[in-house]
Amino acid sequence: MNITVQSIKFDADQKLVDFIKRKTGKLEQFLDNIIEGFCYLRLENVDDEFNKVVELKFNIPGSQLFAKSQAKSFEEATDLAVESLRRQINKHKTKTRNNGSNHKEILSTEGEDF
Template identity: 25%
Template sequence: MTVEIQYVKMPSSESMNAMVTQKLEKLSQKYDWLIRAQVHFKQENDAKGTGKICEIELSAPGPRLFAQSHTDNFEKSLNETLEILKAKLQKKKEVMQKH
């Protein structure tokens, strides 16, 4: 699986790149039909303090899967986004097995 990471309105981070790559590789091993992942980290000014945004779009057979989360920390946002995607991938895998 190809992983593309972009940072919007913020500097890039090698530690975040390593963490994202590691977590997506684990996901790729479980779901070997994943083709590509596009990850976007954004920082926005928010009065609630939840301006750290992580968006992930996965390319796979069929429609693309997309998830995002807003928290006060990029690592939390990444983990929440991955949990949403894991649920979507599990559901897609069940549908694929029925056909």
């Protein structure tokens, strides 16, 4: 999987980019056909210390997954966003499994009418 990391209006440290790539790379354990991923790092202009924003966007066959997280540090925000994507991947997998199994049941019951 190819992941592109973009920092908006600042330069991200290479250690941070490596951390993000390592964390998002672990998502391939849950879904192996991820086409590509994008990570956007942004500093929000707020007085609060929770001003680091990480947005993750992953393209998978037939769909797109998106997670946005805000925290004190980019590492913490990345962890939260990756966990959100992991839950979305699990939901996507169960949905596609159920659709496939329901389709087979519908086909088998339709054949009985003839």
